[in-house]
Amino acid sequence: MRAVYADSLNPDDPLAGLVVGDRPEPEVPDGWTRVTVKATALNHHDLWSLKGVGLGQDKLPMILGCDAAGVDEDGTEVLVHAVISDPGFTGSDETTDPKRSLLSERHQGTFAETVVVPTRNVIPKPAGLSMEEAACLPTAWLTAYRMLFVRGGVRPGETVLVQGVGGGVATALITLGRAAGVRVLATSRSEEKKARALDLGAHAVFDVGERLPQKVDAVMETVGRATWDHSIRSLRPGGRLVISGHTSGPQPDDAQLTRIFFLQLSVIGSTMGTRDELGDLVRLLDSSGTRPLIDRTLPLESAREGFAAMDSGDLVGKVVFTL
Secondary structure, eight states, X not given: OEEXXXXXXXXSOGGGGEEEEEOOOOOOXXXXXXXXXXXXXXXXXXXHHHTTSSOOGGGOSEEOOSOOEEEETTSOEEEXXXXXXXTTOOSSOGGGOTTOEETTTSSOOSXXXXXXXXXXXXXXXXXXXXXXXXXXXXXXXXXXXXIIIIISOOOTTOEEEEOSBTXXXXXXHHHHHHXXXXXXXXXXXXXXXXXXXXXXXXXXXXXXXXXXXXXXXXXXXXXXXXXXXXXXXXXXXXXXXXXXXOXXXXXXXXXXXXXXXXXXXXXXXXXXXXXXXXXXXXXXXXXXXXXXXXXXXXXXXXXXXXXXXXXXXXXXXXXXXXX
């Protein structure tokens, strides 16, 4: 079958290890199911995997990709949940399983004609979502949903700052926040991306690091080092900073510990989301008419073009590969 996979790891030149080629059809273990992939979306996780973050040399070659929408063995249109919990895990939140993984870390990923996943990891795809739209949800949009409404506890009427407009999580945060009655502020260094943020529903946009006209209830942080100081300084007393990534680096120049304890700020980590939360997200989109922003749709054979665009930051929304 045709697939996009990593055959080597290179932190300085990640695309050097990217291959579009043939891989064997996967076997289906007991309790797992085969999904014929119709659309799959690119995430920063895929680029980091090529750099060797979360993916070991001993796992190569590894088919990349966490997200997929397709058709299961019964002919049902489905969406794939990317968090693979340990078979012995008995908790209610699989994201807290210490032995969890994402597709394309220990198990072959979704950038292929076929992916095999635990049967519990598929949910029905709503008829109102296209395959391309549905493929955007399991990683970036689920991450945004959990950041806002589960870990962040954001409620209608509150004000939220979204740092670094452009990628799939940030655009999802703006869209979902606006759909839920949240006042959304956003930052970017790009005038084009700030304009797109306003089109998505942001109430106001600012340069990265610019002083805001008001303190916010919560900050959604995926950038890390480049925006950390601004995120902390933008919060009201008792505010929440929810972080799910650090695309600019993990070590801020100043952690702002004094401000955090004196203003009683909460710093909250958030990772992916549960299968049930994915279902809640799908229902929210289905009922509200909200849809993911897709930057570009490419055939799987042109995957390198999508990876290059993500590597350069030349995106507003999701890159989707179709089969």
